Structure formats: C-alpha cells, structure tokens
Amino acid sequence: MHGGVPRGFQLDTSGVSRRGFLKVCTAAAAAVGLPASAAEKMAEKVASGKKPSVVWLHFQECTGCTESLLRTGHPDVGELILDLISLDYHETLAAAAGHQIEDVLKETVEKQKGKYICIVEGAIPTKEKGIYCKIGDRTAVDILTDVGGKAGAVIAIGSCASWGGIPSADPNPTGAVGAPEILKGKAVVTLPGCPANPYNLLGTALQYATFGTLPKLDEKGRPMFAYARTIHEDCARRPHFDAGRFAQKYGDEGHRQGHCLYKLGCKGPGTHANCSLLHFGEVVGAWPVGIGHPCFGCTEKGIGFTMPLHSTIDIPAPTSPGTYPPVVAEHGGVSALATGVGGVVLGALAGAGVMATRKLGAEGETEKKGE
Numbered sequence: 001m002h003g004g005v006p007r008g009f010q011l012d013t014s015g016v017s018r019r020g021f022l023k024v025c026t027a028a029a030a031a032v033g034l035p036a037s038a039a040e041k042m043a044e045k046v047a048s049g050k051k052p053s054v055v056w057l058h059f060q061e062c063t064g065c066t067e068s069l070l071r072t073g074h075p076d077v078g079e080l081i082l083d084l085i086s087l088d089y090h091e092t093l094a095a096a097a098g099h100q101i102e103d104v105l106k107e108t109v110e111k112q113k114g115k116y117i118c119i120v121e122g123a124i125p126t127k128e129k130g131i132y133c134k135i136g137d138r139t140a141v142d143i144l145t146d147v148g149g150k151a152g153a154v155i156a157i158g159s160c161a162s163w164g165g166i167p168s169a170d171p172n173p174t175g176a177v178g179a180p181e182i183l184k185g186k187a188v189v190t191l192p193g194c195p196a197n198p199y200n201l202l203g204t205a206l207q208y209a210t211f212g213t214l215p216k217l218d219e220k221g222r223p224m225f226a227y228a229r230t231i232h233e234d235c236a237r238r239p240h241f242d243a244g245r246f247a248q249k250y251g252d253e254g255h256r257q258g259h260c261l262y263k264l265g266c267k268g269p270g271t272h273a274n275c276s277l278l279h280f281g282e283v284v285g286a287w288p289v290g291i292g293h294p295c296f297g298c299t300e301k302g303i304g305f306t307m308p309l310h311s312t313i314d315i316p317a318p319t320s321p322g323t324y325p326p327v328v329a330e331h332g333g334v335s336a337l338a339t340g341v342g343g344v345v346l347g348a349l350a351g352a353g354v355m356a357t358r359k360l361g362a363e364g365e366t367e368k369k370g371e
Contacts, residue, residue: 024202025043029203034207038211042206054119055151057144059120059123062166063121065157068280105147117209118151123167125140126176126182132174144183159301162190193275197274231268232315236290262312265294267295268295297313
C-alpha cells in the first residue's frame with residue numbers, strides 16, 4: 001500500500017492520479033458518514049477488479065441527474081465514475097443502441113442477478129397500461145418490475161424517480177409515480193432532488209458495493225446522512241431569519257446583503273436536503289439560495305412542483321432558537337420610534353452554548369410618553 005492505495009494502482013484510461021482517485025473515494029465515504037478507512041477499502045476493491053455492476057434505467061425525465069453527475073469536478077466524477085463502477089447499461093452513455101444495448105441489459109440482469117445495483121432515473125407512467133413510456137417494446141412498468149426486482153439494491157435518483165416529480169404534477173395525465181410505488185415490498189433508496197446531488201448517489205452506491213449495506217434511511221427511503229435535516233436548519237442565511245431580517249423583493253437592499261429569502265417564498269423550512277451543506281459541482285454557493293433564489297422544495301412531495309413558486313409555507317418543525325421575530329410586522333398607531341424601542345426580551349433557552357434570542361415586535365398599545 002502507498003498513501004492508502006495499492007501499489008501499482010493507476011487509472012490509465014482517465015489519466016487520474018492515485019491521489020485524485022483516493023480523494024473522490026474519501027469524499028464519497030465522508031458523504032455517508034463513513035470513516036476514512038472506508039475510502040481505502042473502496043480503492044482496494046476497485047483495484048482488485050471487483051467493481052460493482054450498475055444498470056441505469058431512464059424513464060420520464062430530462063436526464064438532468066445524469067448531466068449533473070457528469071459535470072461534477074474537482075476531481076472529475078464524470079471520468080472517475082467509470083473507474084469506480086462497472087456501468088453495464090446506461091442509455092445516454094452507451095455506445096451501442098437498439099437490439100445491441102437491450103441484449104447487454106438482458107445479459108447483465110441474468111449474470112449479475114441479485115448482485116447489481118439498479119439506478120432509476122425518471123418517473124414511471126401507469127395510465128393506459130403504461131403506453132406513455134416504452135423502450136424495446138416494453139413499458140417502463142415492465143422494465144422496472146423485471147430489472148429492479150432482480151437487483152441487489154435499487155436507488156431512485158432525482159425527484160421524478162423518488163416520488164413522481166415534474167411528470168406527476170397536476171393533472172398528472174400519464175399517472176406518473178416513483179419507483180417505490182412500482183417495487184412495493186422491495187427496499188428502494190430514494191435520492192430526491194432536481195437534480196439530486198451526485199455525491200449522495202456515489203456515496204450510497206459505493207457503501208453498498210464495498211460493505212454490502214445501505215445507509216440508514218428515513219420513512220420515505222431517503223438516506224439520513226443527506227435528508228435528516230431541513231435546508232433551513234443549516235442555511236447560511238439562517239441568522240438573518242432569527243434576527244428578523246428579510247429580503248422584501250428581488251434586488252432590494254436586504255436581498256443584496258444576503259438577508260433571509262423566506263418572504264420571497266423560500267421553501268427551506270419544509271425541505272429535507274443537504275444542499276446548504278453540499279453544494280453542486282464542488283463550487284461554493286452553487287445552489288439556489290446561494291445564488292439568491294428561494295429554495296423551491298424540489299425534494300419534497302407536496303411542495304416542489306405543487307406549491308406556487310413564491311408562496312410562503314408554514315414552518316413545520318421550528319428548531320433552536322425556538323422564538324422568532326414576526327415575518328410580517330403588525331401595523332397600527334405605533335410610531336416608528338416606539339416600534340424601535342418597544343421590543344420585549346422573551347427569555348433565554350436552556351442548554352450549554354445556546355444563546356438567548358429576542359422577539360422584536362410592535363406592541364399595539366405602547367407609545368412613547370409625550371407623543
């Protein structure tokens with residue numbers, strides 16, 4: 001071993017250094033909360049030629065999740081992915097087409113039955129016997145039932161594959177649903193997002209390939225390492241929310257200064273995802289809120305592609321600090337001066353390291369004496 005990678009191990013096909021390869025393995029391991037030693041085991045397994053077989057299915061989608069994966073850099077996952085896994089079937093990336101590629105799919109499913117990873121991208125139409133999506137004269141329902149049913153693990157990448165996404169938006173003319181609705185009774189890891197973060201996929205797939213296990217999942221099949229917390233909890237603009245500083249409209253002073261976007265329709269308080277911690281393309285700030293737009297809630301069924309873009313949502317599970325300034329200030333006969341000095345300190349939260357918070361609000365009957 002040398003630097004955590006077996007001696008002589010090289011990625012000649014992509015020209016990636018051993019250090020670069022170990023770096024992506026380390027990132028993948030860290031993404032799912034695995035120790036650094038897991039990265040070494042991943043590298044060892046790949047070096048020994050034991051790369052996991054992956055079958056990637058496309059249904060009702062825009063191929064955005066695949067495109068996001070290919071455009072990830074530092075290091076270039078688009079190049080490294082072919083060294084980390086054996087991508088045996090992928091309609092977008094395959095050189096073959098027609099009967100040739102369908103024969104590859106059939107052969108892989110039979111030879112690797114119970115071992116391969118099935119990745120599903122896109123929703124599955126169910127109306128009219130599934131005629132709205134057919135590949136090789138088979139419906140998406142038939143393909144997923146066959147290929148997904150024989151897989152060792154199934155990962156639904158993106159909101160479309162996880163719960164229906166854009167195709168399932170009202171009035172949902174094709175009856176689009178997510179992979180879990182078709183593969184009932186089989187564990188399906190869901191990675192919602194539009195697109196999903198590539199490292200969430202890479203970490204999940206490599207954990208299964210290396211250790212034969214899947215990450216801890218929530219009740220919706222989402223990995224806890226990526227979806228246990230809401231975007232609001234870890235958002236860089238959260239301090240402004242706590243202090244009652246909100247952008248009122250695009251381009252105003254508050255918007256330019258990075259104030260909270262909740263009043264502009266940010267769905268972060270109800271959206272479970274790690275976008276605020278794991279930005280896209282390894283570029284700091286490369287996510288919706290980071291570029292000044294409210295979170296759309298794309299990972300959540302019932303929010304993304306359902307609620308109006310700029311409508312506000314309730315905060316379902318407020319987290320510490322437990323009291324907040326009013327989003328919409330009360331109006332009445334209170335003067336500006338009285339409003340400025342009429343705040344009441346509500347108290348301090350218990351617990352080490354938890355600071356007192358304030359709720360600054362106008363008291364309708366408070367007026368400065370003499371006015």
